[in-house]
Amino acid sequence: MYAYIKGTLEELNIGTGTIVVEAAGVGYEISVPSSVLPSLPGLGVEVKIHTYFSVKEDGQSLFGFLTREDREMFIQLISVNGIGPKGALGILSVLKPSDLRMAIMTGDAKSISQAPGIGKKTAERVILDLRDKLSKEAGYSDPTAVIFESAGAASPMGEGPVAEAIDALTMLGYSRMEAGRAVGAVPLQEGMTTEELLKAALKAIR
Numbered sequence: 001m002y003a004y005i006k007g008t009l010e011e012l013n014i015g016t017g018t019i020v021v022e023a024a025g026v027g028y029e030i031s032v033p034s035s036v037l038p039s040l041p042g043l044g045v046e047v048k049i050h051t052y053f054s055v056k057e058d059g060q061s062l063f064g065f066l067t068r069e070d071r072e073m074f075i076q077l078i079s080v081n082g083i084g085p086k087g088a089l090g091i092l093s094v095l096k097p098s099d100l101r102m103a104i105m106t107g108d109a110k111s112i113s114q115a116p117g118i119g120k121k122t123a124e125r126v127i128l129d130l131r132d133k134l135s136k137e138a139g140y141s142d143p144t145a146v147i148f149e150s151a152g153a154a155s156p157m158g159e160g161p162v163a164e165a166i167d168a169l170t171m172l173g174y175s176r177m178e179a180g181r182a183v184g185a186v187p188l189q190e191g192m193t194t195e196e197l198l199k200a201a202l203k204a205i206r
Helices: 068-078 085-094 097-105 120-138 145-150 159-171 176-184 194-205
Strands: 004-013 018-023 026-031 046-056 059-065
Touching (some): 004 026, 068 097, 068 120, 159 194, 176 194
Parallel strands (some): 026 059
Antiparallel strands (some): 004 046
């Protein structure tokens, strides 16, 4: 019903995670992820919020995001069985959409389960339901490719060593997202072994 709302930012309520945007004389109360709040302009400044309108038996709610892509990530989340709008908002409050995509693609249930009310089983369901879908949308033949794109690196050479290095880092106690970032930050060289990749990734973490 509402693709976006463009108007003046009138209120910013950190405690409730809501903002009020006035457009055409109407004040719209919009729930936003806490990760969005620092990126908002000051009060009285025009802002464009991409919105999702939720209708339930107990009421109607607006959820807002700074980009269309972030809104689409929210819609992907609520398509998962057991994840409602508030649960999706909680996940996006803990993880920025780009970090959430990496967590899903690398199977990092630990990072996703940091969201309030999201247990390990629910986080694993998010990964199971969305991993292939996100891979296809991004055009990846292998989910580990997202690691290198997010780090601004070239495409992975030798997917075996990449996956093995990530697994090794997770066994050392790092989350898969942390491991993915560290491996993605390594300048890849032709013929690089898992051991060489792991050593370079550990240096990147330190």
